[in-house]
Amino acid sequence: MLDYSIGKVATVFTRVSILIIALSIFCGTILTSLLAPEEAQAIPAFARKYNTNCMDCHTAPPMLNAFGQRFLENGYQLPGTEDGGSTGKKKLGDLNLDDVNQYLGFRLVGNAVSSWGFNKQNPVGADAGVVENKAEFTFPNSFVLFAGGTVAENVGFMVELGHDVKEGGAEVERGFVTFNNIGSHNLAHLRVGKFDPNTFSSYATVRQQLGDVGESQKGGCTAPTPCAFNRVGLTPSAFATKFYGLYDRSGNGLSPFAASLYNSGHETGADVHGRPFGDWFLYQVGVVNGANEHLGDSNKGKDVYGMIRFDYAQSNFFSASMSGFVYQGNSNAKVRTSDDVNWNRYGLSARATYMMVDVYAAYSVDKINKTPTGVAGLFDSTATGLTIGADTYVTSQTLVSLRYDNLDAGGMLDQRKSASFIGVQAKHFLRANVAIFARSDFNLRQSEGGDTAARNLRNAFFSGIDVIF
Amino acid sequence: MRIRILLAIGAGFAMLSIASLANAVKPEDNQATREKGKQIYDRACLLCHGANGKGDGPAGWFIGRYESPRPRDFTGGSYKFRSTPSGELPMDQDLFRTVTQGIPGKMPPYGGLSEEERWQVIAYIKTLSQAFKGAKPTALVLPNPPGPPSDAGIENGRKTYIKYGCQNCHGDNGYGDGKEALDGNLKDTYGLMISPGDLTERASLKNGSSAQALYRSIMTGLDGTPMPSYADTIGGNDKDVWDLVYYILSLSQERQ
Numbered sequence: 001m002l003d004y005s006i007g008k009v010a011t012v013f014t015r016v017s018i019l020i021i022a023l024s025i026f027c028g029t030i031l032t033s034l035l036a037p038e039e040a041q042a043i044p045a046f047a048r049k050y051n052t053n054c055m056d057c058h059t060a061p062p063m064l065n066a067f068g069q070r071f072l073e074n075g076y077q078l079p080g081t082e083d084g085g086s087t088g089k090k091k092l093g094d095l096n097l098d099d100v101n102q103y104l105g106f107r108l109v110g111n112a113v114s115s116w117g118f119n120k121q122n123p124v125g126a127d128a129g130v131v132e133n134k135a136e137f138t139f140p141n142s143f144v145l146f147a148g149g150t151v152a153e154n155v156g157f158m159v160e161l162g163h164d165v166k167e168g169g170a171e172v173e174r175g176f177v178t179f180n181n182i183g184s185h186n187l188a189h190l191r192v193g194k195f196d197p198n199t200f201s202s203y204a205t206v207r208q209q210l211g212d213v214g215e216s217q218k219g220g221c222t223a224p225t226p227c228a229f230n231r232v233g234l235t236p237s238a239f240a241t242k243f244y245g246l247y248d249r250s251g252n253g254l255s256p257f258a259a260s261l262y263n264s265g266h267e268t269g270a271d272v273h274g275r276p277f278g279d280w281f282l283y284q285v286g287v288v289n290g291a292n293e294h295l296g297d298s299n300k301g302k303d304v305y306g307m308i309r310f311d312y313a314q315s316n317f318f319s320a321s322m323s324g325f326v327y328q329g330n331s332n333a334k335v336r337t338s339d340d341v342n343w344n345r346y347g348l349s350a351r352a353t354y355m356m357v358d359v360y361a362a363y364s365v366d367k368i369n370k371t372p373t374g375v376a377g378l379f380d381s382t383a384t385g386l387t388i389g390a391d392t393y394v395t396s397q398t399l400v401s402l403r404y405d406n407l408d409a410g411g412m413l414d415q416r417k418s419a420s421f422i423g424v425q426a427k428h429f430l431r432a433n434v435a436i437f438a439r440s441d442f443n444l445r446q447s448e449g450g451d452t453a454a455r456n457l458r459n460a461f462f463s464g465i466d467v468i469f
Numbered sequence: 470m471r472i473r474i475l476l477a478i479g480a481g482f483a484m485l486s487i488a489s490l491a492n493a494v495k496p497e498d499n500q501a502t503r504e505k506g507k508q509i510y511d512r513a514c515l516l517c518h519g520a521n522g523k524g525d526g527p528a529g530w531f532i533g534r535y536e537s538p539r540p541r542d543f544t545g546g547s548y549k550f551r552s553t554p555s556g557e558l559p560m561d562q563d564l565f566r567t568v569t570q571g572i573p574g575k576m577p578p579y580g581g582l583s584e585e586e587r588w589q590v591i592a593y594i595k596t597l598s599q600a601f602k603g604a605k606p607t608a609l610v611l612p613n614p615p616g617p618p619s620d621a622g623i624e625n626g627r628k629t630y631i632k633y634g635c636q637n638c639h640g641d642n643g644y645g646d647g648k649e650a651l652d653g654n655l656k657d658t659y660g661l662m663i664s665p666g667d668l669t670e671r672a673s674l675k676n677g678s679s680a681q682a683l684y685r686s687i688m689t690g691l692d693g694t695p696m697p698s699y700a701d702t703i704g705g706n707d708k709d710v711w712d713l714v715y716y717i718l719s720l721s722q723e724r725q
Binding site for chain 1: 517534535568573578581582
């Protein structure tokens with residue numbers, strides 16, 4: 001009874017808090033938009049270099065439009081050109097700050113306010129171990145410093161140095177060199193380094209309107225102890241690991257809700273892509289260490305992947321594309337025991353953009369081959385993830401996004417919990433490179449009790465800021 | 470041996486120079502040139518300007534979103550950046566300049582295409598509008614700027630600025646915050662809102678920020694926008710035009 005009362009008070013308090021926060025954000029947005037200049041002239045590094053606008057390349061940052069995709073594919077050179085970098089040809093002493101700022105960019109993104117409620121609709125005591133049930137003021141906690149561009153004709157590079165306030169330290173999230181237009185224009189572009197393998201598909205992993213919010217685990221995840229999640233990261237389910245009871249080769253538990261394999265966002269290796277038959281068709285083949293391992297990985301057999309993409313981009317402010325990929329793991333994970341397994345992924349993604357409306361989706365199937373006999377009958381070796389998203393401008397500066405996720409989890413039968421959730425976000429661009437947002441995510445499946453963050457999440461509210469310079 | 474190497478290097482440079490001069494030659498406007506131009510257009514221009522040149526490419530909507538400018542509709546035969554009188558087609562050189570320099574804040578410069586490729590793509594762009602068939606546009610005579618501006622000349626330019634109502638759109642101090650702009654009365658021919666140039670920020674001057682470029686903009690206007698040609702009004706008084714040009718340039722001097 002006492003627990004119920006406290007829970008009820010807490011629920012009411014949380015609702016009031018969310019309401020106050022939402023009202024504050026709304027009023028703040030209105031006031032700020034009144035004070036902010038109307039002209040949306042963004043100046044991140046590439047826009048500075050080409051003296052142009054963010055919207056040449058983006059539908060709404062960080063999502064790319066068709067022009068931006070071709071710019072990316074061409075190794076940060078304008079589509080149809082092999083213009084290289086005039087700055088790169090200057091002598092070192094001739095470089096000045098104006099030259100440097102054409103290569104350097106900075107992004108700060110994160111939630112200023114987070115509110116999580118896990119157990120409001122669960123049976124009393126069902127979530128005793130879950131502590132992430134609170135509203136909090138935070139500070140945008142992700143800083144990314146990136147440098148990119150071309151150093152010479154057909155030689156490009158990108159380095160993203162990320163710092164997470166909570167985790168501490170800095171890490172090269174992505175860093176690679178590109179050698180472009182090998183053979184002839186658009187025939188083959190080579191990337192070497194640490195990159196997002198999925199960046200050229202119809203639905204790129206690292207370009208989300210509803211970003212990952214970070215996850216929290218309770219207790220250790222050392223095999224065979226199951227991981228317990230206080231909070232899922234709200235990564236698109238199609239990109240997620242999907243399996244419970246899966247470990248990397250070092251024995252670290254892999255979160256079923258974290259991006260992985262082709263969608264990990266940063267794998268180390270090399271790949272080649274190109275459009276040898278014209279603009280309607282893109283190919284990509286690559287080889288990476290796999291399973292989030294870095295240079296000098298323990299996985300002697302590398303993971304390989306291939307992707308093909310069909311494009312339609314002609315006129316009427318319309319473009320569409322469809323992609324299919326195969327990612328073949330090679331002893332890239334473990335299942336409770338020390339035995340290696342092959343963890344593979346196959347998927348489709350599609351995107352259509354018409355004027356202010358952008359619709360995209362991805363579906364993937366993960367399969368574990370060579371499941372150890374020790375877990376026979378205890379382990380589901382197939383899992384699927386579906387993500388459908390849509391963005392639309394409702395005013396010249398406000399973007400509304402909606403995303404649906406369904407994760408049919410695999411892995412250890414006694415641990416796995418499938419999940420479905422939906423997220424909605426309003427993002428207001430004060431300038432093309434400065435946005436504030438408010439977002440809420442909801443579960444769609446009934447709670448089953450226990451420490452199952454995947455289903456116990458009843459409402460997650462965030463508001464924050466996204467700044468790119 | 471060393472002399473031979475130097476001679477060989479010299480010969481190489483000479484051949485390169487000849488090759489680059491050859492590239493600089495404008496190719497003849499024939500079927501082959503236009504076909505080559507189409508290939509370049511499809512790779513470099515289509516994504517914004519659209520397959521048929523209507524300015525409706527798949528990436529085109531986002532550039533203007535709800536505000537002008539959208540990518541140029543090549544089928545209409547109306548061009549902002551010209552050296553020809555208002556209402557006329559541009560010279561090839563005008564198109565070449567825009568392709569090469571881009572439009573600050575809107576279109577990236579395509580100097581990365583070779584000179585020959587830029588001429589080829591211009592030959593193709595002209596096929597997208599019937600207006601170019603048989604047309605022979607004539608450029609206005611754009612004189613060289615006179616000597617350095619005097620304080621009296623700049624003061625005269627300020628008076629000219631007010632006399633011809635420039636402040637109605639560009640604002641008293643040139644910030645682009647004139648009454649017409651603030652009232653939302655400025656629209657392009659597509660009905661999209663358009664902002665006047667911020668004369669204090671040279672990088673925002675889309676038709677160029679040199680004295681000659683400003684002179685050209687004043688005399689030709691920017692077709693399809695509320696910026697008219699002043700050739701019939703102030704045009705008869707060259708001194709006033711140059712004083713106005715130097716007054717406009719003085720507005721941005723502190724920010725350079």
